[in-house]
Amino acid sequence: MDPIHRGPEEFGHDSDGFAEEAGRRRPSRDPLTPDFGQQTPHQARVVTLVAGDLLLTVNPVDGSEVELCPPGEQPAAPVRRTPAERADRARAAAPPVPPGPPLLQLPLLRREDERERLSRLLARGRSVRLTGPAGSGRTALLDAVAADCAELAPDGVVRLNGHKRTVTDLLYGLFDAVHDAPLHRPDRPLLLEKLRSTGAVVVLDDLEFGGAALDELRDATPECAYLLAATPDVPAPGADSHLEEVFLTGLDRATSIDLLERVVERPLTEEEANWAGDLWFESEGLPLRFVQAGALLRQRDQLRTDPTAYDEYGYLENRPADAPPAPEDAADGDAATPLPSLGEGAAPAALLASRLSGAARDTLRFAVALGGEVPHQAHLPALVGDTHADAALGELAGCGLLSPAGSRYRLAAGVLAQLTAAGYDDDAADRARTAAQHYAWWAGHPSVTPARAAAEADAIVAAMTQLVPGEEAGQTSAAVLLARSAAPAFAAGLHWGAWERALRIGQEAGRLAGEVAEEAYFHHELGVLALCTGNPDRARAELETSISMRGALADKSGAVAGRRALALVEDRTGGPAASVPPLGDETPSGPFEASPPPGVPAALPVSMQRAFDDTAVVPRQEAPPAGKAPERGGPLALLGGARRNLVAAGAGVLLAGVLGTVVTLGLTSSSDPQGDPGASTEQSVTGDDGITDDGTTADEPADGTTPPVRESGSASTSATPGPSDSGSAPAGAVSPSATSSAVETPSSPDAPSSPSATESSGVPSGTTKPTPTKSATASSSPGPSESESGSPSPTETEEEPTPPESPDSASGPSGGLSESPSVL
Incomplete structure (x- = not known):
């Protein structure tokens, strides 16, 4: 007899009855998590790296610790990458290929003159600034020129993206593209020393600054030739920058119609050609508008044809699989599916989105909630709630609604404003909060490397930005949780620009949410960041604030970490700040009437003066001669002691x-009567x-x-x-x-x-x-x-x-x- 599982004979029942009873029992619920044994809490990811002459230990629990790098912990000198390593890194930094059918590869039409001129100038070692409106095909032209200049410079071609990047971010990005220095962030002198000897063709897209900042970037890399792409609203370079200017305009009418036919993959009808001519006049020949117009014509063709021929499983939601087939005369171009209006052709985002799948539309809503940043395709199934939602990225890219930005995708120019006008931002706050909660879990997971978290930095920071300041309950707390999880990953991934932005947003969110402990953590991290970047004054202010807040919360371990960092700040600056003058150096507001009597030790200076003095000073008076009364108003004698x-x-x-x-x-x-009168x-x-x-x-x-x-x-x-x-x-x-x-x-x-x-x-x-x-x-x-x-x-x-x-x-x-x- 089993002492734990008693058999049916103990209760007077036979085995058949017991089996029937067992069969009638409700089946156990499936476990919510896979059965991988006993679940243990996630270990905190602690990463140690070298920043200049400091050893930084990124600790997500109590805060990062920083100390002088011991002699044995000094990293090796950065080494240059080989051509094969640079090629591998360039492929890894390219935008991911969307799943699904391969995208249509369009040729570069009528840009031969600009392409040849840019290549010639770069071969001479000149730097060029390519200016053109959004949607004019700047990125496609940069890709072609980069392929032509691959063998010009000893360090090859370096592709960078300037979207939301500062000069410092770009300098460190260039250093990382040319040199191999794992877990090592050189200080400013070493960085400039290595960049002075770097010879590469730097192709920089989406530049967002000019003037003195652009001069600083070029002065730090004298051996590099730059190909910069910017919109006309970006500040112009300095007068003495010696940059060649190339302006990119739209395509002519014939080239625009040719591009539209290549997108549709068939010749245009006379009606469609007239419509394309009106669109060319409205859009000034921007290639992006014709790519989107070609997507509208393809959708129109699908609506005029039996959808079962293209969608076996009823994937297209705008026309169910069991819907009756289109009439046979629909191919003749009847009025059932007319051409889009001129306004819809000039702003086609809302119409294109309405004919996409539900997962694609949800992806667009998340992109609108994140300010135009599109999450990576690996996150779409979790965000949308559809296991096949990653295919939505291919739909959006094929319609011209997305454009590459570094290693990721963003909404194309003008799409965000068009979708916002169409009402795609109605639930933006809820979707931003959902994205923040997902990214907080993902960024803090031990299996996610810091490099992967740094690659998704733009979307993570955008989620935090949309929640602060939050009008609904719980939004600021979600931003605090996301910043708390993502900031250590950004620090370990050497993406310190995103690290600083996450810390500042998290500190503001913690203040608004009333989470003092988290606010103290962000102040501590900002102090460590300022110390590692060579700003001791800011580091002292942030660390002192963090120590005071943690002292009020009785957080001993956090306060100890802050005091250690503050001691290092004082050691590097030569002592604490002279916020309070030392005793004895104070200057009284007015002269004292008398000094203390001799022999009495002077008291320590205090903030308040004494109410009165023991010694009064009076003028000395000379004694008048005998027999003569002194004159009225004479000086008094000096008395002392x-x-x-x-x-x-x-x-x-x-x-x-x-x-x-x-x-x-x-x-x-x-x-007395008897006295002497x-x-x-x-x-x-x-x-x-x-x-x-x-x-x-x-x-x-x-x-x-x-x-x-x-x-x-x-x-x-x-x-x-x-x-x-x-x-x-x-x-x-x-x-x-x-x-x-x-x-x-x-x-x-x-x-x-x-x-x-x-x-x-x-x-x-x-x-x-x-x-x-x-x-x-x-x-x-x-x-x-x-x-x-x-x-x-x-x-x-x-x-x-x-x-x-x-x-x-x-x-x-x-x-x-x-x-x-x-x-x-």
């Missing part, structure tokens, strides 16, 4: 206490040691009460006694104010004040406004005061003297300069 300021502030407070004590004793003496406040004046005559200190009066001290908002307070009404006190003497006992006399700021009897150290101190003083003693004259300077000199009351400086001792102003604060 933080310690002296503090001592002077304390002296001011002490002076206020002494004066308060004097006033208190005076009031006490007047209120003639006593003055001089009895309580303190000496130099701060002790009064009665043995008490200045801060402790005799009666034990605390004298009131007026406070001020300044650092120290200086009290000024009021002036005497009988005359000025001697200079240098400490004299109380002599006022009547019944009148309140305010102290005047114009009168001289008594200097302090104590020695101070000089600190700028504010002065308080003098307040009224009420005296209780009626004294007609001030009492005697201790003075060592002789008899005092009276001061005239008309003058408004400024207060003198306080002397070092009680000797008055004649004792020298004062170090005490001035009392105003």
Whole structure:
């Protein structure tokens, strides 16, 4: 008995019943993927290549890493390709042959003169610019001339296409066509060195620039002869470029009708010939218009004939296989299938597309959605949803709706505008999104080589461009996914022009979609690209942005990769950018009023200045001679030093206490009936040691009460006694104010004040406004005061003297300069 698959005998059923039950079971669903064993996730494709002197590791996960190339990793010098290698590469770079019946090969009609002239000029080493309108047959003429000049130059003929290519792209394309250097992108000096010795005939179609850019291209390759093809709207070359100009015009009437007969493969009827003549006048003889007109006549012939003779399986959808055959007289040209109108002949794209298969029309809709870029035929079955959709490319090419562009196809000139007017862009956004999703899966698949992805770069970039900025939900996210998958493939395939475009579109799409992690990745890749192309400033800006964004997302591995690249940028440029000036180099907005006092260490510079300084600067004042009052408005003394300021502030407070004590004793003496009525406040004046005559200190009066001290908002307070009404006190003497006992006399700021009897150290101190003083003693004259300077000199009351400086001792102003604060 099988322990896992139990037999029918365990349940009492015979084998027949079990077989019947098994036969009635629903068959298992087919697997969605082929059974190749256990499916493993795709490995990230990491490619290492050399760019100049840098070793670049393309990492699709965390971002590319770049470092200096170690000595052992230096690539070999580029070698020239042999003629056989150049031929193989040229065949690989040609547009693919569409599947299905072979296309009709048309001869080059009435272009012998232009062909011979171009070949002759190139043989002389001259460069030629071929200018002609779109559809004039420039590409066919270039093919013929390239075949004639195959043996002229030592490096042969190099075919390039300038569609959406810059000068740098073309220079590296020329280098790759002549030299074999796998996984090596030389820097600018080595590139120019190799191109200076390159001798080839460069056939460049679809040129999109001129002027200085064209001069740069030619100056980099002095040994090359150029055959350039451009439309008249492309900027002209410089005045000193020495380019030969050849203008290509349309065909004449007879040649146009001959070309139309070759396309239809039969002689034209008289009606068709007249119609062709009108078309020649309308189209100015452009060969492309007659190729498309021949396709219209072939379709008309098919409609007039039994379709079963050409389509056994009902391939043509415009006429089903079971439809009745056309009448026998249809071959006579009846009105059932008339000739196209002149307008339809001049713009035949919509009419031609309406008579094609459904797969061909869907291919045209995808091409319109991609801005004219036609996907490779290998992608059409997946995009269209038809396994035979690759044959649609042959239908479109046979009708003249496609034109070759390098190794791919694009819509022919004027076809995009005609299809857009016919409504083929109605679902362009949805089809562009479908193409983006398909290319995102395909470009990121490990089986797809970078070279194949680079060959499809135009269509991939076009899909991203159509989705950014997207108006519908999910479009920008699809563009981000496509750029994330295709950008590493472009980098590894050395198609750095497409790499840069994909990164910039992806960065913008990530910003619009709000995908910060993906946006940081694109910034990192742009920084690495700028570093490898010799732009360190741009590299620093992109890398710093990426590091900050990844730091906010806590992406440690990505931030580490960014810091490594940024360190290499700083190493190659000699250090970080001087975005912030170093400390000590800042220039203040205005001069400081004073410098810090000596001995104090200077503080580090900060962005904000200090609110105030500890040191105030005042002018120095000379002491007036003894007996002469100082003049009003004289300069103040210069006081300096933080310690002296503090001592002077304390002296001011002490002076206020002494004066308060004097006033208190005076009031006490007047209120005592047994006291001496003639006593003055001089009895309580303190000496130099701060002790009064009665043995008490200045801060402790005799009666034990605390004298009131007026406070001020300044650092120290200086009290000024009021002036005497009988005359000025001697200079240098400490004299109380002599006022009547019944009148309140305010102290005047114009009168001289008594200097302090104590020695101070000089600190700028504010002065308080003098307040009224009420005296209780009626004294007609001030009492005697201790003075060592002789008899005092009276001061005239008309003058408004400024207060003198306080002397070092009680000797008055004649004792020298004062170090005490001035009392105003």
